Amino acid sequence: MVKKQKVVILGNEKQNKHDLDAIHKLQEGLGKVDQFPVYTPDLEWFEKMVLTEKQNSRKKFVKELSLFLMIALFILSGIIVSFYQMPVVFILIQLITPIFIGYYTLTRFNKKVKINE
């Protein structure tokens, strides 16, 4: 029993040594990549990039917000009209919406789990 354990430990030590050798070789190679010169643009370029990016994200925000408000207004007016003019449609919408949301969330969740697997 003791002898068997020794064999296992020695085997593990050897495996670990080979692992360390592989890691060392990887570190050596990656270290060489670190020595490559990288062209860094000047400060002005970075400042311009920051300004452009901020402008772009502001534009995107305004665009998304207005789209959201338009859709919300459209849905809300549809619901109000159906509530006063066609109550049956209103009840149907109230029933279908939670079912659709539940189904959509479940399928999205399953898809995410599959991707992570």
Added chain:
Amino acid sequence: MDPLIKSAKEGDHLAFAMLFKENYPFLVKYLMKITMNPDIAEELAQETMAKCIQKMHLYNGQSKFSTWLISIATNAYIDQCRKQKRENKWKGQEEVYRKLKWQFESRNEEWNDALEALGKLPVDVRVPIVLKHYYGYSYDEIGTWMKISSGTVKSRVHNGILAVRRELKLGEETEGRHTRKRKTK
């Protein structure tokens, strides 16, 4: 918190620019190691900086700014790979390290076989190996950035190192001996 970061959080453009200029070489070199392609690395560095500007309000200063940049860059690269896979634009794994190899040759630098072995690994294995064994981040940190458990990171790193060992033919003798022993039993 670093005064430069504080100013950047308050919306100072110059502070942002100075921060990026300071961290740019580090960021590009990290991306070069995981993408193994200098062109993609520069492209992703710009994407990372753009995301950083949008998410600056989320940076709490608990980790170094460079560490935060690495976490954003890692996600940007993984997202890009997923997108390419979805659009069926995925090029074979063999092509991944070709540009880096060419750059080694153009600098009269000897190509490292371990890098070739690393380039043959899938992205979700290559990235944690670089983060763990070159940058020294913990399994927990890597797991949080890659949105997987630390156990998964550990097993990916372990299997990745085994694959690199196989590619470098390290420890084949002992493995051969073990299998020979098993055969006789």
